Amino acid sequence: MMTEKENKAKAYWKENIRYLMMLLFIWFSVSFGAGILFRETLDQFSLGGFKLGFWFAQQGSIYVFVILIFVYVRLMNKLDKKYGYDE
Amino acid sequence: MSVEMWTWIMVIITFSLYFCIAIWARAGSTKEFYVAGGGVSPLANGMATAADWMSAASFISMAGLISFMGYDGSVFLMGWTGGYVLLALMLAPYLRKFGKFTVPDFIGDRYYSNTARTVAVFCALIVSFTYVAGQMRGVGIVFSQFLQVDITFGVIIGMTVVLVFAFLGGMKGITYTQVAQYCVLIFAFMVPAIFISLQMTGNIIPQVGMGGTLSDGTYLLDKLDALHVQLGFEEYTSGTKSKWDVFAITLALMVGTAGLPHVIVRFFTVPNVKDARKSAGLALFFIAILYTTAPAIASFARTNLIETVSEQKYEDMPEWFGNWENTGLIAWADKNDDGKIQYVKGDALKDKKPVFTELRGKYGERLISNPSKEKNELYVDRDIMVLANPEIANLPNWVIALVAAGGLAAALSTAAGLLLVISTSISHDLIKKQLKPDISDKGELLAARISIVFAIIIAGIFGIYPPGFVAAVVALAFGLAAASFFPAIVLGIFDKRMNKEGAIAGMVVGIVLMLYYMIRFKTGLIGVMKPLPASEWWFGTSPEGFGTVAMMVNIIVSFTVSRLTAAPPPHVQEIVENIRVPSGAGEAVEH
Numbered sequence: 232m233m234t235e236k237e238n239k240a241k242a243y244w245k246e247n248i249r250y251l252m253m254l255l256f257i258w259f260s261v262s263f264g265a266g267i268l269f270r271e272t273l274d275q276f277s278l279g280g281f282k283l284g285f286w287f288a289q290q291g292s293i294y295v296f297v298i299l300i301f302v303y304v305r306l307m308n309k310l311d312k313k314y315g316y317d318e
Numbered sequence: 319m320s321v322e323m324w325t326w327i328m329v330i331i332t333f334s335l336y337f338c339i340a341i342w343a344r345a346g347s348t349k350e351f352y353v354a355g356g357g358v359s360p361l362a363n364g365m366a367t368a369a370d371w372m373s374a375a376s377f378i379s380m381a382g383l384i385s386f387m388g389y390d391g392s393v394f395l396m397g398w399t400g401g402y403v404l405l406a407l408m409l410a411p412y413l414r415k416f417g418k419f420t421v422p423d424f425i426g427d428r429y430y431s432n433t434a435r436t437v438a439v440f441c442a443l444i445v446s447f448t449y450v451a452g453q454m455r456g457v458g459i460v461f462s463q464f465l466q467v468d469i470t471f472g473v474i475i476g477m478t479v480v481l482v483f484a485f486l487g488g489m490k491g492i493t494y495t496q497v498a499q500y501c502v503l504i505f506a507f508m509v510p511a512i513f514i515s516l517q518m519t520g521n522i523i524p525q526v527g528m529g530g531t532l533s534d535g536t537y538l539l540d541k542l543d544a545l546h547v548q549l550g551f552e553e554y555t556s557g558t559k560s561k562w563d564v565f566a567i568t569l570a571l572m573v574g575t576a577g578l579p580h581v582i583v584r585f586f587t588v589p590n591v592k593d594a595r596k597s598a599g600l601a602l603f604f605i606a607i608l609y610t611t612a613p614a615i616a617s618f619a620r621t622n623l624i625e626t627v628s629e630q631k632y633e634d635m636p637e638w639f640g641n642w643e644n645t646g647l648i649a650w651a652d653k654n655d656d657g658k659i660q661y662v663k664g665d666a667l668k669d670k671k672p673v674f675t676e677l678r679g680k681y682g683e684r685l686i687s688n689p690s691k692e693k694n695e696l697y698v699d700r701d702i703m704v705l706a707n708p709e710i711a712n713l714p715n716w717v718i719a720l721v722a723a724g725g726l727a728a729a730l731s732t733a734a735g736l737l738l739v740i741s742t743s744i745s746h747d748l749i750k751k752q753l754k755p756d757i758s759d760k761g762e763l764l765a766a767r768i769s770i771v772f773a774i775i776i777a778g779i780f781g782i783y784p785p786g787f788v789a790a791v792v793a794l795a796f797g798l799a800a801a802s803f804f805p806a807i808v809l810g811i812f813d814k815r816m817n818k819e820g821a822i823a824g825m826v827v828g829i830v831l832m833l834y835y836m837i838r839f840k841t842g843l844i845g846v847m848k849p850l851p852a853s854e855w856w857f858g859t860s861p862e863g864f865g866t867v868a869m870m871v872n873i874i875v876s877f878t879v880s881r882l883t884a885a886p887p888p889h890v891q892e893i894v895e896n897i898r899v900p901s902g903a904g905e906a907v908e909h
Contacts, residue, residue, distance in 0.1 A: 274555070281528070282539070285392075288392035290610055293606050297603050299403055300407075307595060
């Protein structure tokens with residue numbers, strides 16, 4: 232029999248993994264996707280003087296990385312609160 | 319005032335500041351020495367991590383590398399920032415919750431084995447030593463270039479400074495000094511970038527200026543692409559590496575970043591799990607300021623360089639050209655005898671570096687004995703782009719001096735972080751945990767201080783007499799970290815069934831495979847065998863990108879072996895359950 236505490240920990244972990252997958256998917260899409268694999272396609276479009284794929288590789292992906300971590304911080308702080316793990 | 323005078327002033331001011339902080343932040347216990355007492359605020363830790371992370375290579379070489387590599391340079395930009403996402407989401411919070419002092423501590427406890435701990439200590443030492451030697455060399459180069467002192471003397475000054483704040487303060491002294499060093503280095507990097515962006519594109523923000531227009535109304539990057547095509551290079555925004563190789567190098571650098579012990583250990587210094595997450599975000603924010611500016615500097619410098627030299631008379635070159643020629647970082651051979659500089663695709667030299675004769679040519683240029691048959695007449699060392707950029711753009715002398723102080727801050731802060739990991743590995747992971755477990759806190763602190771002195775001396779010797787393979791190996795330190803630590807740590811958190819047999823087998827196979835590939839394709843077994851050519855690369859993967867392959871092999875081996883052997887004991891499964899939940903992290907404790 233699982234205790235209530237164990238159940239709670241398990242549910243918390245499951246939600247955590249879901250957030251993780253979601254954020255890592257974005258992480259992969261902006262860098263490996265837009266900046267490398269689909270660069271040529273995106274390079275047909277432009278953003279000011281930048282070709283779009285090139286912009287993702289040298290600028291955009293880095294901005295998204297920073298935003299991703301802060302989104303993660305927010306999501307996890309909320310999750311901690313929901314499960315009473317915040318101190 | 320001369321550049322040299324300004325540089326002395328900047329160096330003396332910044333160094334005195336570091337000394338004052340070192341004396342203020344002395345460490346009294348091993349906990350203060352190893353993890354700064356675990357009470358550093360996320361903001362300070364973020365800045366310190368950023369300074370720790372951005373080495374002499376990031377500050378001095380990276381923009382230059384990108385400037386010559388164009389799109390291919392993106393591997394460094396994405397690779398050295400994307401790793402922080404992995405760090406923040408998959409490692410930092412859990413390792414902080416685990417609450418010990420070092421990475422080998424985690425590996426040793428999670429895999430209930432001293433063998434695993436020893437393998438981890440060994441990997442940490444290999445990675446850190448190769449890395450630190452490059453920093454000391456960087457300090458020496460800045461001193462000799464700007465202050466006209468001997469490289470050896472420069473390295474010794476650098477060693478003394480690091481020694482004072484690392485010896486006295488340990489992690490506590492290092493952390494607060496690094497906060498100051500971050501401020502110095504980012505200011506030194508941004509000021510010339512903003513000046514040049516204003517000069518060329520009229521935009522005060524370099525990141526925007528890079529996509530802006532020049533005075534003739536064309537976009538900077540379009541102009542640069544056109545110049546490149548005209549001179550026979552690939553377009554600046556296209557690059558030459560294969561798609562797979564760009565992918566592999568980027569991933570290896572990301573994963574390697576997240577697996578570097580001197581970066582991970584920073585997250586043991588904050589009070590709790592919440593702060594560990596936040597400080598990873600802040601660290602990346604502070605790093606991103608430099609990393610998004612570097613490609614802008616790269617494109618400005620590249621355009622400036624081509625426009626200044628291409629098809630121009632040698633006699634009309636500005637003063638900086640002659641200065642850098644005198645230090646041997648620029649060389650020109652008038653192959654077609656027209657007195658003008660032809661800068662086109664192809665290697666100007668037969669070897670990697672120019673060999674100067676004592677003679678001068680008819681235009682006053684330094685003659686070299688090893689020009690190649692190719693049309694290109696100009697050799698430019700990649701490292702000068704950041705250092706020479708303010709001169710090329712005619713910026714005031716104090717800005718040039720500021721860049722020197724920034725380069726020193728970057729090299730010293732990284733060296734200090736690495737030296738701490740080395741000394742901790744010896745005093746804590748080897749002496750306390752294995753050789754002499756009953757050592758007192760005072761005794762351990764003394765051991766830590768003695769080992770830091772030895773580590774600095776060894777690093778200094780590497781800096782003064784750099785072995786030829788160091789430069790090649792520093793870039794590969796990431797591959798080694800990716801192939802060894804990263805899978806062991808991540809699987810230790812996310813796969814409860816992972817056991818010691820799996821983790822040890824994975825780490826050993828990963829690091830041996832990576833070392834083999836490096837030696838075979840990069841260093842050629844220290845002279846015995848010649849390195850194999852690029853055509854022999856496995857699946858067309860360069861040695862820099864091979865960390866990705868070695869990491870995957872590590873994961874497969876770990877997984878397979880763990881499923882064929884016994885599950886880890888219940889108390890270890892409990893540790894895993896425990897680190898997955900953020901509350902009750904307490905302080906970083908011993909036992």
